[in-house]
Amino acid sequence: MKIADLLGKIDRRIIFIVLTVVIVIPLISPIGFVGRLSPRVHDLFKAIDELKPSNKPLLISVDFDPQSMPELYPMLVSILRHSFARNVRVIVMGLWVTGVGLGEEALTTVGQEYQKEYGKDYVFLGWKPGVSAVVLGMGRSIKETFSTDYYGKPIDSFPMMAGVNNYRDIPLLVTLSAGDPGFNTVWLPYAQARFGVRVGTGVTAVSAADAYPYLQTGQLVGLIDGMKGASEYELLVEKAGYSEAFKPASQAMDSQSLAHLAIMILIVLGNVGYFLARRKK
Amino acid sequence: MxxxxxxxxxxxxxxxxxxxxxxxxxxxxxxxxxxxxxxxxxxxxxxxxxxxxxxxxxxxxxxxxxxxxxxxxxxxxxxxxxxxxxxxxGVKAGTPLRTIYNNIMVPLGATMFSILAYYMASAAYRAFRARTREATLLLIAAFIVMLGKVPLGTAISGKLPDLADWVLNVPNMAAKRAILFGVALGMIATSLKIILGIERGWLGGRRR
Incomplete structure (x- = not known):
């Protein structure tokens, strides 16, 4: 076989094997690439860091499902660790019914880690049908929109919900969104634009480009973009002394770095093959 | 009627x-x-x-x-x-439904998304050819962002993340904003057409 054919027509099974090797090896034996902290992630960290325990609760919306769990779940866990370490109370809800289980799991696990009490330090609202109607309704009354929590207990029965009526009582909203409904289709037009609530977001790497215009206009206070952003947030939480727990996103960054490099090398090889074949013609 | x-x-x-x-x-x-x-x-x-x-x-x-x-x-x-x-x-933690969710839904979802990485790698290798000037430009931009968005890029050059940010903040944002304005104006026009009864597709009928 000629070199041009060899480079231009690599069997996809070889590509799959190469990709598996570069992903798996760093997971077994981490390399420890150190990235640079982006201002977008730092801005969101700062916004949460400035919340005081006496403030009204932070609202987190789990708007993702198991498909985007590797990128967004570490963000959720890190934000919860950050909040609980600073004794900031948290309300968690979700616009994706398939993500409710992930939200509850993270909240329960991190809540136990920091010995937090349900109803006093955190509340889980779960999911309600309606999407935009839910977000708009919360702007008028959270208690009317979610009269009970995920477990069916009246919202009024929780001490931390006293005085929390609508978005005016939410100093910051963080939406971890993997698509629609998410930060740009629901939270920004209905909660931020209409009620003026401060919004920060964590998104998958593929949808990060959608968030940049809103960052520049100041509609987003900060952005955690993809696994890299999640790893940066994990490092910020660790550096500030809020957590010493295992950092899954940081560990996965080595794999992602090498996978990107492998894809780039494959593209270069493909192009070399293409140009060699074209020259011969 | x-x-x-x-x-x-x-x-x-x-x-x-x-x-x-x-x-x-x-x-x-x-x-x-x-x-x-x-x-x-x-x-x-x-x-x-x-x-x-x-x-x-x-x-x-x-x-x-x-x-x-x-x-x-x-x-x-x-x-x-x-x-x-x-x-x-019920649907709470510890119930059989949660067992199904954790052991079927979560791994299946993660698997589907992971497989995407393999197809993307294979498709990128096959489709990303510098055939024209525009394709070459796209290829260069992709390389900058791919490297700038991982720690390896910082290890190669401290300026790569800045360059990746510039690509995302300037050309990408200009295009995104134009699309957003277009979509918003399109939504307003479509909404008005529905409210005024010009667009009747939602009724299963035809346009007047």
Whole structure:
């Protein structure tokens, strides 16, 4: 076989094997690439860091499902660790019914880690049908929109919900969104634009480009973009002394770095093959 | 009559909702509250209709043995099993439904998304050829962002993340903003056409 054919027509099974090797090896034996902290992630960290325990609760919306769990779940866990370490109370809800289980799991696990009490330090609202109607309704009354929590207990029965009526009582909203409904289709037009609530977001790497215009206009206070952003947030939480727990996103960054490099090398090889074949013609 | 009544409702509700948005009056706020409650109730009913629709469609497909009919058996099984378990034992942590979620839904979802990485790598290798000047430009931009967005890029050069940010903040944002404005104007135009009854696709009818 000629070199041009060899480079231009690599069997996809070889590509799959190469990709598996570069992903798996760093997971077994981490390399420890150190990235640079982006201002977008730092801005969101700062916004949460400035919340005081006496403030009204932070609202987190789990708007993702198991498909985007590797990128967004570490963000959720890190934000919860950050909040609980600073004794900031948290309300968690979700616009994706398939993500409710992930939200509850993270909240329960991190809540136990920091010995937090349900109803006093955190509340889980779960999911309600309606999407935009839910977000708009919360702007008028959270208690009317979610009269009970995920477990069916009246919202009024929780001490931390006293005085929390609508978005005016939410100093910051963080939406971890993997698509629609998410930060740009629901939270920004209905909660931020209409009620003026401060919004920060964590998104998958593929949808990060959608968030940049809103960052520049100041509609987003900060952005955690993809696994890299999640790893940066994990490092910020660790550096500030809020957590010493295992950092899954940081560990996965080595794999992602090498996978990107492998894809780039494959593209270069493909192009070399293409140009060699074209020259011969 | 079948068309006129829904068109009249759509026109009245559409105009009322536009007007109430610009008038900060108690009556306007009450109208908004009422509309939001109605939307939530209608959405709950839509869910019931959705379940009914998928059940009947699946049964029909199995009965007539249409293409890929056997997948519909799994759809129905999933629907029945999760509904019975969810209604019987609840949906909280530690329930059988959560066991199904953690051991089937989570790994299946993660697997589907992971497979995407392999297809993307294979597709990028096959399709990313510098055939034209525009394709070369796209290729260079992709390389900058791919490297700038991982720690390896920082290890190669401290300026790569800055360059990647520039690509995202300037050319990308200009294009995104233009698309966003276009979409917003398109949405306004389409909404007005629906409210005024010019666009009747939602009724299952034709454009006037």
């Amino acid at each position: 079948q068309q006129r009544i829904p068109l009249a409702i759509c026109f009245i509700v559409g105009i009322v909702m536009i007007v109430q948005f610009f008038i900060p009056h108690r009556l306007s706020e009450q109208t908004f509250d009422l509309a939001v409650k109605w939307i939530r109730i209608i959405t709950a009913f839509a869910l019931v209709l959705g379940v009914r629709s998928i059940t009947f469609r699946s049964i029909e497909k199995i009965k007539r043995q249409k293409k890929d009919w056997f997948y519909s058996i799994f759809t129905l099984l999933g629907l029945v099993i999760t509904s019975v378990i969810g209604l019987g034992w």
